[in-house]
Amino acid sequence: MLTKAEVQHIAKLARLGLSEKELEKYRKELSSILDYIEKLKEVDVSGTEPTSHPLKVENITRKDGGKTEARSANSKILLEMAPDKKEGYVKVKQILNQ
Amino acid sequence: MSLTELTISQIKEGLEKKDFSAQEICRSFLKKIKEKNKEVFAFLKVAEEEALLKAKEVDGLISKNREVPLLAGVPLAVKDNMLAEGLGCTAGSKILENYIAPYDATVVKKIKEAGGVILGKTNLDEFAMGSSTENSAFGPTRNPHDVSRVPGGSSGGSAAAVAAEFCPYAFGSDTGGSIRLPSSFCGVVGLKPTYGAVSRYGLIAFASSLDQIGPIARSVEDCRIVFNTIKGKDPLDSTSVEIPEIRNSKFEIRNSKIGIPKEYFVKGIDPEVEKVIKSAVKKYEELGAEIVEVSLPHTDYALAAYYIINPSEASANLARYDGIKYGLSMDGKELIDVYLKTRGEGFGAEVRRRIMIGTYALSAGYYEAYYLRAQKVRTQVIKDFEKAFQKVDAIFCPVSPVLPFKIGEKADDPLSMYLVDVYTVSVNLAGLPALSLPVGFVKELPVGLQIIGKPFEEEKILQIGEVFEKTWKI
Numbered sequence: 001m002l003t004k005a006e007v008q009h010i011a012k013l014a015r016l017g018l019s020e021k022e023l024e025k026y027r028k029e030l031s032s033i034l035d036y037i038e039k040l041k042e043v044d045v046s047g048t049e050p051t052s053h054p055l056k057v058e059n060i061t062r063k064d065g066g067k068t069e070a071r072s073a074n075s076k077i078l079l080e081m082a083p084d085k086k087e088g089y090v091k092v093k094q095i096l097n098q
Numbered sequence: 099m100s101l102t103e104l105t106i107s108q109i110k111e112g113l114e115k116k117d118f119s120a121q122e123i124c125r126s127f128l129k130k131i132k133e134k135n136k137e138v139f140a141f142l143k144v145a146e147e148e149a150l151l152k153a154k155e156v157d158g159l160i161s162k163n164r165e166v167p168l169l170a171g172v173p174l175a176v177k178d179n180m181l182a183e184g185l186g187c188t189a190g191s192k193i194l195e196n197y198i199a200p201y202d203a204t205v206v207k208k209i210k211e212a213g214g215v216i217l218g219k220t221n222l223d224e225f226a227m228g229s230s231t232e233n234s235a236f237g238p239t240r241n242p243h244d245v246s247r248v249p250g251g252s253s254g255g256s257a258a259a260v261a262a263e264f265c266p267y268a269f270g271s272d273t274g275g276s277i278r279l280p281s282s283f284c285g286v287v288g289l290k291p292t293y294g295a296v297s298r299y300g301l302i303a304f305a306s307s308l309d310q311i312g313p314i315a316r317s318v319e320d321c322r323i324v325f326n327t328i329k330g331k332d333p334l335d336s337t338s339v340e341i342p343e344i345r346n347s348k349f350e351i352r353n354s355k356i357g358i359p360k361e362y363f364v365k366g367i368d369p370e371v372e373k374v375i376k377s378a379v380k381k382y383e384e385l386g387a388e389i390v391e392v393s394l395p396h397t398d399y400a401l402a403a404y405y406i407i408n409p410s411e412a413s414a415n416l417a418r419y420d421g422i423k424y425g426l427s428m429d430g431k432e433l434i435d436v437y438l439k440t441r442g443e444g445f446g447a448e449v450r451r452r453i454m455i456g457t458y459a460l461s462a463g464y465y466e467a468y469y470l471r472a473q474k475v476r477t478q479v480i481k482d483f484e485k486a487f488q489k490v491d492a493i494f495c496p497v498s499p500v501l502p503f504k505i506g507e508k509a510d511d512p513l514s515m516y517l518v519d520v521y522t523v524s525v526n527l528a529g530l531p532a533l534s535l536p537v538g539f540v541k542e543l544p545v546g547l548q549i550i551g552k553p554f555e556e557e558k559i560l561q562i563g564e565v566f567e568k569t570w571k572i
Contacts, residue, residue, distance in 0.1 A: 014454055015417075016453060040471050041467075048478060051473055054528055055339065057294075074201070077200045081200070081423065093436060
């Protein structure tokens with residue numbers, strides 16, 4: 001069973017603001033899911049390579065060049081979506097102390 | 099026969115013969131939506147004006163006897179986690195409630211080029227996380243066969259829309275069964291293509307090593323038409339590939355071998371469902387197919403591995419919803435407060451659960467025990483399939499161990515909801531194509547047979563499905 005402090009820690013890592021009541025709810029639910037997942041420990045995986053992707057393709061590359069025209073048209077639309085912006089930039093709160 | 103019952107091919111034929119116009123077709127579906135969407139709630143948004151405009155354009159071409167593209171004038175619906183320029187795209191989440199798609203997903207672009215008439219966007223479990231469409235922030239979709247029951251999920255809106263005759267076909271996405279389960283529950287045909295067969299550019303990312311887009315339609319032939327229109331390599335999705343040409347024109351059901359996994363008919367399956375599936379298998383046997391028992395020994399572990407891999411990838415993909423670039427943004431004193439409030443407020447319960455499970459599985463000290471182990475089990479699941487497919491052309495099993503359940507029945511027990519996916523998730527772990535085909539009913543509730551194929555053998559499983567459709571009426 002997860003402790004409340006553990007759930008708090010996970011929520012903080014995941015950047016999810018949870019109320020006291022929610023912490024308790026998720027503590028129970030996450031614990032029961034993790035208990036179920038425990039069954040993976042029964043599988044002998046020694047000598048088995050991990051699979052991250054079902055396709056056997058890797059390192060897809062393209063020419064190192066931009067699509068300037070399309071990008072400038074798109075960037076205007078995309079910038080419009082930001083809730084806070086200034087002089088063509090997305091604005092965020094200060095992250096370093098002065 | 100009413101216009102809303104027609105398949106894609108029938109609509110196409112009628113348009114060519116000028117039995118009806120594209121606008122008439124479009125209007126009859128819109129009328130049906132107006133009458134019944136309140137009850138079924140398959141559509142989150144109906145794009146009436148845009149659809150009628152497009153239909154008019156197609157009629158213009160037809161009246162001038164110009165050649166029209168393949169799907170010209172045929173209406174469709176798009177799951178609301180795929181971008182269609184100018185239309186909202188919510189992913190069933192409050193965090194994207196006011197988000198307007200700035201461009202077209204590749205599948206949407208292709209369908210527009212083929213002349214498709216987009217009727218609107220369909221409901222889904224929030225960010226496609228769920229098996230019932232109850233997790234939508236905007237309310238649950240209801241099963242047209244019995245509105246007290248769920249349509250399955252997460253593409254419940256798309257499957258219900260086809261079943262309720264709101265459209266002849268719709269796009270769904272499938273990460274762990276999200277096309278097949280609702281197709282089974284709603285009695286329609288759904289195809290989950292091979293991983294990489296269809297571009298996912300413009301699909302809101304959920305679990306990137308599992309996600310795949312596919313069609314939900316009224317017939318196998320319609321699924322084929324749509325799949326052939328949207329498949330193929332796309333430079334905008336580096337995981338997409340060209341489908342190798344497979345020469346199986348000589349395929350015949352009486353020379354085929356069908357595998358039945360012995361692990362799939364043991365515990366937990368509803369005996370009524372089992373009966374319908376077994377009788378479908380028997381029918382194939384009568385046509386001369388050889389039924390072979392195969393073994394997928396890691397079946398039990400596939401679901402557990404899936405519920406590590408899926409939330410892990412989801413937790414990384416959903417990190418982008420931070421209240422800074424787009425979507426919901428809650429104000430806070432410092433940047434961290436903006437994140438906590440925006441994400442705490444914007445995400446629903448199941449999405450938060452998965453983000454937390456994923457964050458936990460990927461966090462320092464747990465990565466090897468959970469994520470890496472799950473990836474190794476994934477390898478073993480793939481090997482099981484490879485071994486089974488040495489002996490057989492396709493594998494048959496149920497799509498779901500249970501019938502469509504009542505709305506609210508599993509809502510308070512997330513784990514019991516996960517168990518519904520037991521027959522579908524291993525297909526995603528292995529990246530295989532699979533078809534959900536309606537093969538019978540238990541009272542008024544439909545049951546789907548799952549036909550799993552080798553990678554890129556969509557055509558073969560479609561042909562196998564078609565045999566049933568053409569030989570028996572259910």
